[in-house]
Amino acid sequence: MKTKFFLYVAIFALTLAACSDDKDTTGPEIKLLQPENEAVFTRGDAISIVFDLADPSGVNAYKIDIHYAGDEHAHSHALDVTPAHEDEEEEPWEFLEIYDDQKGKTSAHVEKTVTVPNDIHGGEYHLGILATDNEGNESQAYIDIDIEE
Amino acid sequence: MMLLAADVCAQHANDSIRTTIELHAVTVEGHVDAERRKTQPQTVMVADEEYLTENRSHSLMSSLEKLPGVKAWQIGQGFSKPVIRGLGFNRVAVMEYGIKQQGQQWGADHGLEIDQYNVERITLIKGPASLQYGSDAIAGVVVISPPPPKADDGLSGAVLLTGSSSNRLIGSSAGLNYQKENTYIKGRLTYRDFEDYRVPARSFQYLNWTFPIYNGVLKNTAGREFDVTLQAGRSAGKYTSSIAVSNVHAKTGFFAGAHGLPTTVALEDDGDYRNIGLPYQAVNHFKTVYNQTVQLSRTQKVSGDFGFQYNLRREYSQPHTHGYGPMPEGNLELELRLQTAGLNVAWEYYSSAAHLLSVGISAEYQHHRIGGYSFLLPCFEQLTAGVFVIDRYHFSDELTGTAGLRYDAGSIHIHQYIDRYLPDAYQQRSPGLEKAQGDASFGAGLAWRPHPQWEVKANVGKSFRMPAANEYASNGVHHGMFRHELGDSTLRPERSYQADFHLAFQKDYEGFITQVSCTVSGFANYFPNFIFLNPTGAFSWLPDAGQYYRYEQSRAFRAGGEAQLHVDFAARFCLESSVEYVHAVDLRSRYPIPFTPPLYLATGLSVRLPETAFLRRTRLAVTHRYAAAQHRVSRNEAATPGYQLVDVSASFALAVGKQKDGAKITLQLQNLFNTKYHNHISFYRYLNVPEPGRNVRLSLEILLP
Known part of the structure; x- marks a missing residue:
């Protein structure tokens, strides 16, 4: 009886060992070259965004995401910080753009320029590059940037 | 199988023959169950009151994790839902009072809305059981069975107090039971309140940031639960009836980092671990069920269950505009109101000693409405109905065969949803849809006892x-999953062809070893059209959404099994060891199926101390759990390293006044070495947040004099 038990354990172990085929389960490698983390910009600046993408399955799409990180996300109300500018016209800036101009490439060098609008309120922002490969794997690289008040 | 279908689906009061209890470390069962399990071809496990008392954990399903093949999908430390042989959510049916529990079980952060202290017995069927239980039972069934009637008439009751250290849980549940002749009435109140839970880590890595976990406390994971249950029943001559009304209310926070990108500000310690801030979920589940059995003659019985449920789920989060439309008012992000009315009627006929025939119908109507400033799942109405016939034939005392056939049909009407604030191209979030589909299930099984010690x-x-409404028509971002989920209206009913076996051996010995029992179960499944979310590689236009994930159908193969060895020795000791493994692969892409639990080994040593007049049922146990690393992952699914945990527990009963077991005490030390580990099937896994650290859990149950 015990032999049978161990036999089954052995079968499980073999099944386990037999199925370790390597599949691509991770998104493109993103090397964000510019801007640097915690870089400071003022309204009207042109932000030069430079990065490298690499993926063995081929890049599918990528997205540039810039959004306000001051008080927008998921907080406790205990820390409800009122923005320094109560100016109604100064909305938090949000930039979202999806690109597929590198589709199919296993490595790519990308340079984009994004201009900071003049009517936004300053503070801490997240700047992220999100990328997918042809298998649907996704990766992100985020940094913090500052827009001067 | 048929007995089970009839007994479990349709009535509860007939389980009255309760004989001596045989004690095992894992399963404790009366002879009636034992007999039923032996002639039932499916792999069935029973967790009864004794097991539940000794293994009670954070939530109902966590308490069952010691049963091989059963896991809990964890949602923080307060809530969970069942995973059987690697499948859960809409693929495991949970039956209470004979009626299928209907909430929003598709959601990764939605727990099972059942009062765990109102559960005294659980029967688990591992493997497909849609023949008896209809759609959703494709991977297994968790049947919450009623406890047997008390031996003595009169008033009885118990108060349970429980506390646990890692989330500073304070819980209490009080039950009262009054029984006179053939009538009983009982009620239960349960309240739980817990803080944010502690993890053995001060930071976690997510994306390319390191976020702090202040004081090792996972901010905003606190929760509360308040449940009320009332039941009454009567048995008079041929008629047995019962009615149950229950309400479960649960409120729990989402970890502050789990909604949108985490920010250091949001994770800052707010000094209050017991508060529930935004984002959080509040769920209320109301249920009422009426059961009726009529013993028509010595050979015929009709039984029926009629139930109504109302699941109200609200999820709150701070709104943000993202440039489209005005800023929403209030924090109600998502409201899902699901009402379900269901019935089962079964007729049983014992044609002779050899045949037991059962014929039944079941039907269910669902009505779903939505609210909140966000959109995920549209309104819908759904009607499903099924008819089945199952025959069990006793070839001999050793061999029983069961065969059955079932047909189900369903239609769903999904409403259109237009979001006028969005750019034109995206305004239609749900196109509106009418679907009607049907499918047959069948099954045949054998239970054979070639030798008194063997069971095959x-x-x-x-x-x-049936595809669920979310699989047909969801279109939105669900919390911090960072993905835009899209339904597919062309999905066909999911099918599974399966074969499984179960071998059991049990022998008593004289001498040092007194009993050895061993079971081996295995299964293989083929799904020609397994439905699951697949990444498309295309980015969603919604902010914070990541890419589109679409419900797709693919060919899938799953196989695996469990083995368990149980040895009683030196009169008082018991060694138990089990192993379980599931292999699951999408045959089209060759990727593994996501959220498949890893190879798991559990070994436990326990001892029962001699009984005295004052101290009884003393059991000391130490358990070692080993989970292998899970490297077989799907796209975008992180591999999870293996881990080992040690748990220690002690339980005993004290005599109080005239009551022999007047006070039952259980002390558990979970994760003794405060090991930092990740659970592959946990809602917070994708955030890379570790599981709870060392936890001391004490529960005290006092019987009323």
């Missing part, structure tokens, strides 16, 4: 599952 069971069959 085998089954083959086909099961099915």
Whole structure:
């Protein structure tokens, strides 16, 4: 009886060992070259965004995401910080753009320029590059940037 | 199988023959169950009051994790839902009072809305059971069975107090039971309140940031639960009836980093671990069920269950505009109101000693409405109905065969949803849809006892599952999953062809070893059209959404099994060891199926101390759990390293006044070495947040004098 038990354990172990085929389960490698983390910009600046993408399955799409990180996300109300500018016209800036101009490439060098609008309120922002490969794997690289008040 | 279908689906009061209890470390069962399990071809496990008292954990399903093949999908430390042989959510049916529990079980952060202290017995069927239970039972069934009637008439009751250190849980549940002749009435109140839970880590890595976990406390994971249950029943001559009304209310926070990108500000310690801030969920589940059995003659019985449920789920989060439309008012992000009315009627006929025939119908109507400033799942109405016939034939005392056939049909009307604030191209979030589909299930099985010490069971069959409304028509971002989920209106009912076997051996010995029992179960499944979310590689236009994930159908193969060895020795000791493994692969892409639990080994040593007049049922146990690393992952699914945990527990009963077991005390030390580990099937896994650290859990149950 015990032999049978161990036999089954052995079968499980073999099944386990037999199925370790390597599949691509991770998104493109993103090397964000510019801007640097915690870089400071003022309204009207042109932000030069430079990065490298690499993926063995081929890049599918990528997205540039810039959004306000001051008080927008998921907080406790205990820390409800009122923005320094109560100016109604100064909305938090949000930039979202999806690109597929590198589709199919296993490595790519990308340079984009994004201009900071003049009517936004300053503070801490997240700047992220999100990328997918042809298998649907996704990766992100985020940094913090500052827009001067 | 048929007995089970009839007994479990349709009535509860007939389980009255309760004989001596045989004690095992894992399963404790009366002879009636034992007999039923032996002639039932499916792999069935029973967790009774004794097991539940000794293994009670954070939530109902966590308490069952010691049963091989059963896991809990964890949602923080307060809530969970069942995973059987690697499948859960809409693929495991949970039956209470004979009626299928209907909430929003598709959601990764939605727990099972059942009062865990109102559960005294659980029967688990591992493997497809849609023949008896209809759609959703494609991977297994968790049947919450009523406890047997008390031996003595009169008033009885118990108060349970429980506390646990890692989330500073304070819980209390009080039950009262009054029984006179053939009538009983009982009620239960349960309240739980817990803080944010502690993890053995001060930071976690997510994306390319390191976020702090202040004081090792996972901010905003606190929760509360308040449940009320009332039941009454009567048995008079041929008629047995019962009614149950229950309300479960649960409120729990989402970890502050789990909604949108985490920010250091949001994770800052707010000094209050017991508060529930935004984002959080509040769920209320109301249920009422009426059961009626009529013993028509010595050979015929009709039984019926009629139930109504109302699941109200609200999720709150701070709104943000993202440039489209005005800023929403209030924090109600998502409201899902699901009402379900269901019935089962079964007729049983014992044609002779050899045949037991059962014929039944079941029907269910669902009505779903939505609210909140965000959109995920549209309004819908759904009607499903099924008819089945199952025959069990006793070839001999040693061999029983069961065969059955079932047909189900369903239609769903999904409403259109237009979001006028969005750019034109995206305004239509749900196109509106009418679908009607049907499918047959069948199964055949044998239970054979070639020798008194041996038991062999085998089954083959086909099961099915209707696509759920979310699989047809969701279109939105669900919390911090960072993905935009899209339904597909062309999905067909999911089918599963399966074969499984179960071998059991049990022998008593004289001498040092007194009993050895061993079971081995195995299964293989083929799904020609397994439905699951697949990444598309295309980015969603919604902010914070990541890419589109679409519900797709693919060919899938799953196989695996469990083995368990149980040795009683030196009169008082028991060694128990189990192993379980599931292999699951999408045959089209060759990727593994996501959220498949890893190879798991559990070994426990326990001792029962001699009984005295004052101290009884003393059991000391130490358990070692080993989970292998899970490297077989799907796209975008992180591999999870293996881990080892040690748990220690002690339980005993004290005599109080005239009551022999007047006070039952259980002390558990979970994760003794405060090991930092990740659970592959946990809602917070994708955030890379570790599981709870060392936890001391004490529960005290006092019987009323």
